[in-house]
Amino acid sequence: MSQTNTTDRLLDEAQRLVQLGGFNGFSYADISKAIGITKPSIHYYFPTKQDLALELLRRYRRQLQNGFEWLNSSTQDPKARLTLYIQFFAGLVKDGRLCLCAALAADAGSLSAQIQLELQGALEDKKTWLAQNLTILKISEPNRQAALFVATVEGAMLLARAYNDLSTYNTICQDLLERF
Amino acid sequence: MSQTNTTDRLLDEAQRLVQLGGFNGFSYADISKAIGITKPSIHYYFPTKQDLALELLRRYRRQLQNGFEWLNSSTQDPKARLTLYIQFFAGLVKDGRLCLCAALAADAGSLSAQIQLELQGALEDKKTWLAQNLTILKISEPNRQAALFVATVEGAMLLARAYNDLSTYNTICQDLLERF
DNA sequence: TTGACATTTGACCTATTGGTAGGTAAGATA
DNA sequence: TATCTTACCTACCAATAGGTCAAATGTCAA
Numbered sequence: 001m002s003q004t005n006t007t008d009r010l011l012d013e014a015q016r017l018v019q020l021g022g023f024n025g026f027s028y029a030d031i032s033k034a035i036g037i038t039k040p041s042i043h044y045y046f047p048t049k050q051d052l053a054l055e056l057l058r059r060y061r062r063q064l065q066n067g068f069e070w071l072n073s074s075t076q077d078p079k080a081r082l083t084l085y086i087q088f089f090a091g092l093v094k095d096g097r098l099c100l101c102a103a104l105a106a107d108a109g110s111l112s113a114q115i116q117l118e119l120q121g122a123l124e125d126k127k128t129w130l131a132q133n134l135t136i137l138k139i140s141e142p143n144r145q146a147a148l149f150v151a152t153v154e155g156a157m158l159l160a161r162a163y164n165d166l167s168t169y170n171t172i173c174q175d176l177l178e179r180f
Numbered sequence: 181m182s183q184t185n186t187t188d189r190l191l192d193e194a195q196r197l198v199q200l201g202g203f204n205g206f207s208y209a210d211i212s213k214a215i216g217i218t219k220p221s222i223h224y225y226f227p228t229k230q231d232l233a234l235e236l237l238r239r240y241r242r243q244l245q246n247g248f249e250w251l252n253s254s255t256q257d258p259k260a261r262l263t264l265y266i267q268f269f270a271g272l273v274k275d276g277r278l279c280l281c282a283a284l285a286a287d288a289g290s291l292s293a294q295i296q297l298e299l300q301g302a303l304e305d306k307k308t309w310l311a312q313n314l315t316i317l318k319i320s321e322p323n324r325q326a327a328l329f330v331a332t333v334e335g336a337m338l339l340a341r342a343y344n345d346l347s348t349y350n351t352i353c354q355d356l357l358e359r360f
Numbered sequence: 361t362t363g364a365c366a367t368t369t370g371a372c373c374t375a376t377t378g379g380t381a382g383g384t385a386a387g388a389t390a
Numbered sequence: 391t392a393t394c395t396t397a398c399c400t401a402c403c404a405a406t407a408g409g410t411c412a413a414a415t416g417t418c419a420a
Contacts, residue, residue, distance in 0.1 A: 006397080021289035024204035027377060041398055043379065098286060102335075105342040106278065106286030109201030119342050141355075147339065147348070148355045152328065155282075155335025159327065162285040162299050168327070175321075175328045179359060186367085207407060221368050223409065 007045055009035050015056055019097035022107050023053060050112050053104065057118040060100045061125055068129045078133035082149075082180065085130070086173040089153060093160045093169045101126075102154045126150050137180065145180075152176045187225055189215050191239055194232055199277035202287050203233060230292050233284070237298040240280045241305055248309045258313035262329075262360065265310070266353040269333060273340045273349045281306075282334045306330050317360065325360075332356045 013034045017026035028049070032039045046052040067088060071081050089099055097103075101122050108116055127146040134142035134149075153173060160169035193214045197206035208229070212219045226232040247268060251261050269279055277283075281302050288296055307326040314322035314329075333353060340349035 022202050022204060022287035024202060025287045025290050028379090029376075038399060039378090040380080040400085044397070047379085049378065096289075101342065102338055103286060105338045106283060107202035107205045108341055108344075109276075110205050116342070116344070123339060123342055144351060144355055148332065148352050151335030151339050151352045152332040153335070154338050155331030155333070158282055158285045158334050158338070159303060159331050161288055162281065162296070162303055164288075164296070171324060172328050172331045175324055208409085209406075218369055219408090220370085220410080224367070227409085229408070 006037070010037075010042060010045055011052075011056060011059055014052055015060070015100060016097070018053075018056065019092065019100060019103050022103055023049075024107055024110055050115060053111060053115050054118060056100065057104070057115065057122055061118070061122050064122065064125050068125075071129075078136040079177075079180070081133050082130070082177060086153060086177065089157060090166065090169060090173075093157055094166050096161065096164065098157050098161055099154060102157055105154075123150060134180070139180065149176065149180075186217070190217075190222060190225055191232075191236060195236055195240070195280060196277070198233075198236065199272065199280060199283050202283055203229075204287055204290055230295060233291060233295050234298060236280065237284070237295060237302055241298070241302050244302065244305050244309075248305075251309075258316040259357075259360070261313050262310070262357060266333060266357065269337060270346065270349060270353075273337055274346050276341065276344065278337050278341055279334060282337055285334075303330060314360070319360065329356065329360075 010031060013031050014026070017030055017034075020026075028039045028042050031037075031042055046055065071084050074084065075081060092099060101119060104111060104115075104119050108119070111119070127143065127150055130146035130149050131142040134145050139145055153176070156169045156172035156176075159172065160166060190211060193211050194206070197210060197214075200206075208219050208222050211217075211222055222232075226235065251264050254264065255261060272279060281299060284291065284295075284299050288299065291299070307323065307330055310326035310329050311322040314325050319325055333356070336349045336352035336356075339352065340346060
């Protein structure tokens with residue numbers, strides 16, 4: 001995104017690495033090599049790795065909110081919005097990445113309680129936005145269906161990653177959409 | 181499971197740890213402490229950690245096959261079989277664990293090509309068995325729907341883990357079942 | 361009883377991990 | 391001008407990672 005801010009460059013790279021290999025799959029040294037700053041300098045911005053993860057999630061939630069606002073202003077058609085939601089994550093899958101939520105949920109065991117709360121918040125954000133659109137579609141029990149929707153999309157990303165195949169994601173999400 | 185075989189005890193503990201914290205979230209030292217055998221002894225059985233992961237998946241596929249055979253003989257009703265499939269994984273979720281496939285797919289970045297193939301195989305096993313039952317149910321495009329089914333259940337486990345809440349899993353899977 | 365093989369151990373190795381200590385050059389502020 | 395703050399750096403640390411190896415122990419058949 002923005003090449004200006006060091007903090008953002010660190011977060012961008014960290015997020016990429018988390019999405020590719022999980023929270024325990026990268027080190028400060030990896031980030032250091034990637035963006036050309038020394039390891040202790042990263043500690044200057046994020047004293048501990050947990051601090052990094054927490055900020056990663058906070059920023060992710062802000063990005064989600066911005067994305068949803070953009071989607072809302074982009075079209076009034078809830079069905080079209082759902083399609084765009086899926087297309088957004090397709091971009092990640094194309095790069096072999098996972099949604100940050102999925103990546104962090106997988107090794108939640110090594111995440112502090114605070115981080116897990118933030119992770120839950122991010123998932124809530126998704127569910128809330130989806131439920132709003134399912135409500136417009138007059139779908140009964142929109143909150144439950146939103147949870148189903150989120151789970152399926154996250155699962156589709158997981159499978160696509162395992163098969164290293166974008167079409168796996170697209171096919172599953174296509175079939176999901178047809179049920180709404 | 182079996183307390184007899186050292187190999188199985190090692191695999192049981194390793195699987196538990198993978199399901200709790202991902203492939204990079206545990207070490208040979210952790211296994212060592214847990215089952216009371218020295219670290220070099222683990223290397224005797226599994227020279228490298230990748231060997232461990234590979235055998236983990238091979239055994240998992242055998243367990244899946246056994247499970248499916250048991251399910252098949254357990255009831256002829258395909259709808260009931262799907263329910264049992266979901267109940268089986270609920271046992272994992274209850275312990276805060278993920279399906280081995282989901283856990284390993286998340287950090288597939290640090291897994292060898294051979295392991296990724298085995299992972300794909302395990303997912304294929306699931307899809308194949310599900311597709312068979314969807315075929316009996318006369319559902320059109322059973323293979324595609326089986327993929328959707330797998331993705332949703334894996335995703336439901338991911339969410340349940342993030343929320344640390346079994347009912348999240350149950351609710352999503354309930355809603356999934358109602359669509360078949 | 362002995363030899364062969366399977367299993368397990370202690371001692372050790374190298375590289376990497378997350379993290380700290382102390383310093384410095386460039387601005388900003390007073 | 392004096393001081394403080396930001397944004398980095400070099401040098402270092404203890405702990406842990408995955409892994410090796412020779413020696414010890416256990417098991418069992420001939």
